[in-house]
Amino acid sequence: MSRRAHRDIAVLIGTRPEAIKLMPVVRALEEAGAAPGVHLTGQHRELLGPILADLGLVPAEDLGVMRPGQSLAELSARLLTGVQGLLRRRRPGALVVQGDTTSAAMGALAGFYEGVPVAHVEAGLRTGVARNPFPEEMNRRLVACVADLHFAPTPRAAENLRAEGVRPESIHVVGNTVVDALFHARDRLLPRLPPDPALEPLLRSPRPLVLVTAHRRESFGADLLSIAEGLKRLARSFAGRIDVVYPVHLNPHVDSPMREALAGVAGIHLCPPLSYLRFVQLLLRARIVVTDSGGVQEEASALGIPFLCARRASERLEAVEAGVGEMTGPDAGALFAAAARLLEDEAAYARRAAPTTAFGDGRAGERIAAVLLGDAR
Ligand code: UD1
Ligand code: UDP
Secondary structure, eight states: OOHHHHHSEEEEEOSHHHHHHHHHHHHHHHHTTOOOEEEEOOSOSTTTHHHHHHHTOOOSEEOOOOOTTOOHHHHHHHHHHHHHHHHHHHOOSEEEEETTSHHHHHHHHHHHHHTOOEEEESOOOOOSOTTSSTTHHHHHHHHHHHOSEEEESSHHHHHHHHHTTOOGGGEEEOOOHHHHHHHHIIIIIGGGOOOOTTTHHHHHOSSOEEEEEOOOGGGTTHHHHHHHHHHHHHHHHTTTTOEEEEEOOSOHHHHHHHHHHHTTOTTEEEEOOOOHHHHHHHHHHOSEEEEOOHHHHHHHHHHTOOEEEOSSOOSOHHHHHHTSEEEOTTOHHHHHHHHHHHHHOHHHHHHHOOOOOTTOOSOHHHHHHHHHTTOOO
């Protein structure tokens, strides 16, 4: 890919984490003098709006692929043809996709079909289990097959790619851009954020805050209910001593059962998804985090906030090895026991509460921009 071609870069964003994790790339490209085009697929809308505003991302267009109740196949088909149309109209020199959503996978495939070079940010994450997480494990394997440039967040991710036969020269270990976004939010954006009266009591409460997120497709049904049961036990057993805060994902398979299971439980505060800056504000105040989110695990790791991973398989074992993360799975008893230990045992907590740079040092965006613009040394 020529240096000139790389200056005309299209950045594809489908969901909340893609916006957060691509913002540092867009910023670094702009700082290097390029003018990347930001294109939304429309996979997320309500979740994305406040985040784009927080991050100052101005999209050039929105492909509007979402339909109520559509299947993954229908979503994929709309994405494939939608991104194809975008690439035919714009003919960018490169297409940047991030992570393992269906927007990223179909975007990359459309790039491949159209002969537009594809750069994959957060490449090489694997659990090795085809259906866990579903459909993300297969989405990211697909992107690896068609991408021309692979930006691996960690050495392990790069090793995963090499083991699959990806050309070593096309792999760059750069760190995860989520750390860039987090530090930028904490150090530059939060100091200017006016207080939100709804969150102030939680931010000022002397009680330890347990911050929760859960949304994975493979957990729909029994596993989500088990996570809810673990949270209920925690809230009852630490009644009056902790605040559990859970911004509930808008996916109806998450929102309805979790609200039914947890609404009205004393000590558990359910709220709609938060804007990025409000979420980071709570995260910075959190004593522990309970999550099945990829991005939230990385953020908690960078800040040294001990977290419990409510999933059966993880592609982010670096956090567990560093000690800050613990795999409990969705089992109610295991979640409750691990959380209670962290809340009661100061020494155990202190051993876990160390920030790690395992996922990055906050400079991934500039490294990616340098490679994309052909300036990498
Ligand atoms: C999607 C990604 C997942 C990623 C997650 C991040 C796929 C298949 N899933 O999961 O990999 O980890 O985003 O959050 O790519 N909804 C809204 N408004 C929104 C967003 C979602 O109403 O802004 C509701 C809609 O009813 C929608 C449903 O959530 O149909 C599911 O959205 P979808 O993007 O298919 O899956 P997510 O669970 O959000
Ligand atoms: N996040 C947010 N508001 C919320 C919950 C999470 O802005 O109410 C952010 C969080 O800081 C992280 C990202 O969303 O950067 C994670 O997205 P999500 O859990 O949806 O997806 P995943 O990382 O699991 O793909």
